[in-house]
Amino acid sequence: AQTVTQSQPEMSVQEAETVTLSCTYDTSENNYYLFWYKQPPSRQMILVIRQEAYKQQNATENRFSVNFQKAAKSFSLKISDSQLGDTAMYFCAFMNGAQGGSEKLVFGKGTKLTVNP
C-alpha cells in the first residue's frame, strides 16, 4: 500500500519570503502522479500543482514549484514570494498511474502554513 508522509505539522514564513514544505512517499509502483493541494480555512481544497512520475522536469505553477526526487521518493513544494493568502493547510497526495487502476488519492496528514505580515 502507498503511504504519504508530511513531517512538518506546522510552518510559518514571513510575507514575501520563500518556504519549502516536505513530503515523502512510499510505493512500489513506477508510474504514478503526485499532487499538492491547498485547503484554506473553511474553504474547499484546491489543486496547487501536479507532477507525473515519468517526467523528469519539475512542475512549476507561477510562485509554486516542486522538487521531485524519484529515487529518494521525495516531493517537496516551494512557495516563493509568500503571500498572506497562502495561509492554509497543504496536503501532499499520491495517485497510482496505472491505466484503469485505482483513482483514489492517498493524502499525507498535512502541513499548516501560516504567512505572517
Next chain:
Amino acid sequence: DTGVSQDPRHKITKRGQNVTFRCDPISEHNRLYWYRQTLGQGPEFLTYFQNEAQLEKSRLLSDRFSAERPKGSFSTLEIQRTEQGDSAMYLCASSLDAPNSGVDTEAFFGQGTRLTVV
C-alpha cells in the same frame, strides 16, 4: 456552474440516527469521489463512481455506509446507526476524466459536510 456543491454544510445528529449527505458534481464530470477527513488528518478515500457505476470502495466503508449515484448525476452518502467515530468532514470531489488517465485533468472538491455525532 459554480463547482462541486455539498449539502448540508453541517449536520449534528444523535448516536444511532441515520444521516444522508448529498453531493452535486460539476455538471459534465463523470467521476465522483467521496473522502472522509478527521481532525488533524488528511482526507481518506471512501469510494468513487464513474457515471452511475461504483468502481471502488474502501474498507473504511463499513456496512453502515452506502453511496449511490443514480443516473450518474448527484450522489448521496448515507450512514446508518451513526457512531461517535463517524464524526468527521465528508468531502466530495468530481473530475471530467480519471486524474491518472494521462490527460491533464483535475479533481475539484466541494466544501464538505461536517458531521458531529453526539
